[in-house]
Amino acid sequence: MATLNGRPVTPDALLTLALTNYGHFTSMRVDDQRVRGLGLHLERLVRDCRTVMGAELDPEQVRAYVRQAAGDLTGSFVVRVTVFDPAVEVGHPDRADHPGVLVTVRPAGRLPMPPLRVKSVRYERDVPAVKHTGLFGALHARRSALLDGYDDALFIGPDDRVSEGATWNVGFIDADGVVWPEADVLPGVTMALLQRSGEHRTMPVTLAEARGMHAAFATNTTIGVRALSAVDDVPMATEHPVLSQLRKAYLAVPGERL
Structure with missing residues (x-):
């Protein structure tokens, strides 16, 4: 299911996104019509819209679009909200200032998910503070890791x-x-929800230091807390008391009603 500004989307309306790919998004896991960190997702969309388009986005309108797309679906699924200007041209991204809201729905995997074997890849995302639609570099790195027999890429x-x-x-x-x-x-x-739930530190971590850690994990809205079983050829523990605590802490976060 896909809607643009609350209406069924047409192929023509998606041409700009397909050909220009200038926009930003957030994905949120919905469990029984509730989203952990819904307010943070909406704050991200508003903040990134100012950065990407210099425009204001109405979070309550976005929430209404999401609620409409979710309808009376039960269980767990993932909603992605993509914000882009359907009229923008590749030669004039400066004119991308009329945000449209594309909402799509897809199935969600069951938690917890199996561990990941990751390959270290030299890569830095463009404008890393923004969850933008420019995913080529990240997906190319992921492809490289997959072709080498790993599950995903870890950026260095x-x-x-x-x-x-x-x-x-x-x-x-x-x-x-x-x-x-x-x-x-x-x-x-x-990550923000987990940082709120318990003690943590933020510090530089080199690749060598990462390989020497007791355990490692990936986090996002669709996977929750997912253990890493290896970084390159170095195995990592997939069972650890702190990992269990993090999983429990995440699942204990009360979801906000759509």
């Missing part, structure tokens, strides 16, 4: 420091608890 900067995954934040567990890499990364909603 030119300073040899870990930043994030292709579509997820990464965290680590050492002898003192939870560590988040200090780097220019997307401010993930799931």
Whole structure:
């Protein structure tokens, strides 16, 4: 199901997004018509719309569009809200100032999800603070990892420091608890919810230090807290008391009604 500004979307209306791909989005897992961190998702859309389009976005209108798309669906599913200007031309992104709201719905996987084996890849996302639709670099890195037999890519900067995954934040567990890499990364909603729920530290983490951690995990709205079973050829523990605590803390976050 897909709607644009609350109406069934037509192929012509999606041409700009397909050909120009200038916009931003958020994805949110819906469980029984509730979303963990719904307010944070809406704040992201408003903030990114100002950055990408210099325009204001009405969060309550977006919420209404999401509620309409979700309808009376039960169980768990993922709603993606993509904001773009259907009239923008590739030669004039400066004129992208009339945001349209595309809402799509897809099935959600069951939690917890199996561990990930990740390959370190030298890559930095453009404008990392924005969840934008420019995913080519991230998906190319993911493709490289998949072709080499891994499940996904872990991004490493030119300073040899870990930043994030292709579509997820990464965290680590050492002898003192939870560590988040200090780097220019997307401010993930799931990461923010976990940081609110318990003690944590943010510090630079090199690739060598990452491989020496007690455990590692990926986070985003669709996967929750997902263990990493290996970073390159170095195995990581997939069962750890702190990992269990993080999973429980995430699932205990009360969902906000759509």
